[in-house]
Amino acid sequence: MSSAKNLSPRQLAAFTAAILAFPIAIGIFFLTGNWQVGLGSLLVIFAGGYWLILVTMERFIYRKIKLIYKLIYHTKATKKEEMYFKYILPQKSIDEVRADVEAWGEHRIREIELLRQNEAYRKEFLQNLAHEFKTPIFAIQGYVDTLLGGAMEEEAIRKRFLENTSKNVDRLVNLMNDLDEISKLERGEQLLAKQNFHIQDLIKEIYDSLSIKTQAKNIHTVIKRGCEAPITVFADKEKVKQVLINLVENATKYGKHNGNIVASIYDTDDQHVLIEISDDGIGIEEEHLPRIFERFYRTDTARSRDKGGTGLGLAICKHIIEAHGQSIHVRSTPDVGTTIGFTLESKRD
Structure with a gap:
């Protein structure tokens, strides 16, 4: 038999009734000297004790437990739940009930x-x-x-x-x-028009379109050596273009004069392609990294507003990438630079 604290109400009632019945029955046997009277006493006391203890527990303890469960689930019990409360709940040990209540409490916290x-x-x-x-x-x-x-x-x-x-x-x-x-x-109102296209060609197009801004700070834009071979992705080209424009513009705003913006493209597992845009600019403090994709969140309010923009660019990037069912991430070290990367689906036949 399991330990007493893991017993169900019926098992606990039987266990308690047996503890009461055996000593009394043995005492009656020694007093009367009749084993039949002793055995009959054992059965009567056990049955009566079992019934009394079980009824007491169900009426005064499990009625309260049932109320606790109803409060936990915030609902008027359906017929199915009433069946659960009537037949399943009484089979649970006190420890199981406690575990349920603790789990509910942690969930509420x-x-x-x-x-x-x-x-x-x-x-x-x-x-x-x-x-x-x-x-x-x-x-x-x-x-x-x-x-x-x-x-x-x-x-x-x-x-x-x-x-x-x-x-x-x-x-x-x-x-x-x-x-x-x-x-x-x-x-989810913006539908994605997915197609196959070479991601390197799109990055070069964006570099060209933003060349006036990058040249103003003498920033060199390149595709990382070893990543030049064309890689095809399956995505909404215009939406991905918007993401890359935001990332390259940010790298330009917060990049240093005579710095570099580097695009890296990796075919990770034949199903996904990782694209990263890196700069060697001012970087971002670690405390800000978890929140940079929030709307209007700025790591340095005054300096960020002086740079222009609405403060929604990275939030839009995050939503576009997540709309593709993919993820976006950031790595950064102050005065070293920032890398923002995202994944896209590989070429689809």
């Missing part, structure tokens, strides 16, 4: 912690969103008020203020477009 984290992220997101909108709106308001206040008569001032207003309007439009795109990606 994790849920509460996740809710707290989400609430903190929500507040931070709303604060960042408000700031992102306020900055260009207040700038536009200032320029318009100044022009209406009399500066409109000065042609040079009028032109400069209108140009600055136009830049801030463009920033608002870009912000709205990025928010709209990331919302569609989260809802």
Whole structure:
């Protein structure tokens, strides 16, 4: 028989009844000298004790346990659950019930912690969103008020203020477009038009399209030696292009003058291709790495906003890659550089 603390209610009732019945029956046998009376006493006491203990446990203990289970599952018991409570639950040992309650408690603690984290992220997101909108709106308001206040008569001032207003309007439009795109990606509304294409050709195309920005900082853009051989991936070319543009633009913004941006491509397991974009720029502190794919998260608020952008680029990259059923990751060391990589599906026949 298993240890007493692992017994089911029926086993525990039988065990307790036996402990009570045997000494009493033996005592009756010695008093009467009649083994039949002793045996009959044993059976009667055992049966009566078993019934009394079991009923007491089921009415006063397992009724409470059943209530605990109902509270755990937050539901009015269905017929199936009532069958469970009536026939299955009484077979469980107290230790099994305790394990169930502890597992539920741990699950609730994790849920509460996740809710707290989400609430903190929500507040931070709303604060960042408000700031992102306020900055260009207040700038536009200032320029318009100044022009209406009399500066409109000065042609040079009028032109400069209108140009600055136009830049801030463009920033608002870009912000709205990025928010709209990331919302569609989260809802799964943007369908992927997957096709086979050479990833190296796309990277070279992006290098060419961003050459003005990279040349302004004299940054050298290359494909890593040994990774030049064409590798075909199966993905949405335009979406992957958007990801690579974001990554190369970030590497340019935070890369050092006379630095390098290196693209590496690896055929990992005949089913996936790993693409990495590396720079030798300012890098990212380790504490920020887990959060850089969050919307509006900036490792250095003032410096990041001076660099431009909406703060949604990496979040969009993450959603695009995850929409492909793949993953994106980051490695970085301050003053050494950053590498952001993602996987794509290999060529499909």
